[in-house]
Structure formats: C-alpha cells, structure tokens
Amino acid sequence: MVSKESLYKDVLLQASGLIEEGQQAVSLFANVSALLKQTIPYISWVGFYVNNGKQSLYLGPFQGLVACVDIPFGKGVCGKAAREQQPVIVEDVHAFPGHIACDAGSRSEIVVPLLKKGQLLAVLDVDSYELAAFDEVDAKHLQSLLEMLANVL
Numbered sequence: 020m021v022s023k024e025s026l027y028k029d030v031l032l033q034a035s036g037l038i039e040e041g042q043q044a045v046s047l048f049a050n051v052s053a054l055l056k057q058t059i060p061y062i063s064w065v066g067f068y069v070n071n072g073k074q075s076l077y078l079g080p081f082q083g084l085v086a087c088v089d090i091p092f093g094k095g096v097c098g099k100a101a102r103e104q105q106p107v108i109v110e111d112v113h114a115f116p117g118h119i120a121c122d123a124g125s126r127s128e129i130v131v132p133l134l135k136k137g138q139l140l141a142v143l144d145v146d147s148y149e150l151a152a153f154d155e156v157d158a159k160h161l162q163s164l165l166e167m168l169a170n171v172l
C-alpha cells in the first residue's frame with residue numbers, strides 16, 4: 020500500500036505546478052478538489068465551503084455527490100472548523116453530534132480551514148467511506164496545501 024506521506028508528496032508536487040498567482044479562487048478550488056480526488060484513493064468527496072461573510076458557508080467547487088448548499092458557523096463538522104478556525108478530524112461521523120449527512124455512505128471526515136492573515140476564506144471538507152480514514156498526517160499536508168492557496172489568494 021502506498022503511504023500517506025508519499026500520496027501527499029505527489030499532491031503537493033502537482034499542486035505547485037497547478038496553483039498560480041492571478042487565478043480566480045473558483046478555478047483554484049476546482050483544481051485542488053480534483054487533484055485530491057484523483058490522487059488520494061480513500062477520499063469519497065472533497066470540496067470547499069466558502070465564507071459568505073455572514074457567519075455562514077456556501078458550497079463551492081467540489082468532486083463527488085451533490086451536497087448541501089448552506090452551512091451556518093457552528094453547525095456540522097464544517098461549521099465547527101469554521102467557528103474554531105482549526106482542523107477537525109472525525110473518525111466516525113455517526114458519533115459526531117450534529118454531523119450533516121450529504122452521503123449516507125460517508126463514515127469519516129476531515130475539515131481544514133483556509134485562512135489568510137487570520138481571516139477565514141473557506142474550509143476544505145474531505146469525506147471517506149472508510150472509518151477513521153483521516154489523521155494528523157492528512158491534517159498536516161492539507162494545511163500545507165491550503166497555505167499554498169492562501170499565498171496566491
């Protein structure tokens with residue numbers, strides 16, 4: 020089995036070629052979603068929820084099944100990560116109070132905030148059909164990926 024470190028090394032290498040100054044946020048979010056979905060085999064859904072500036076997130080570019088459109092800060096895993104401005108790792112979504120289920124098959128989730136100068140721009144939401152798919156290795160590398168995005172936004 021390919022290690023997580025090697026999968027993310029590939030992601031970050033490809034991202035450094037894809038992410039360029041001057042690109043629109045929507046294009047960057049679309050390509051980063053596609054890159055993660057096509058490179059990390061245990062991802063079932065990946066996408067961005069964007070800060071609307073009114074204590075709520077709206078659905079941005081994603082890869083996977085159709086998803087809910089609006090998530091208030093504090094609601095679900097995405098809303099928790101947005102409110103706390105910290106990554107949230109959920110090993111078992113069925114055990115997370117208030118989890119918003121968009122795909123009944125989803126079993127675990129990680130949400131990482133995209134911050135620029137302390138301001139929340141969006142959150143990156145990643146789901147898996149596997150239980151406890153995500154850990155600190157995912158969090159570390161996804162944060163690095165989001166830093167690359169923040170640098171050009």
Ligand code: SME
Nearest residue numbers: 086095096097118119121
């Ligand atoms: N599960 C998320 C909602 C978004 S979907 O997973 C795509 C949550 O609880 O915030």
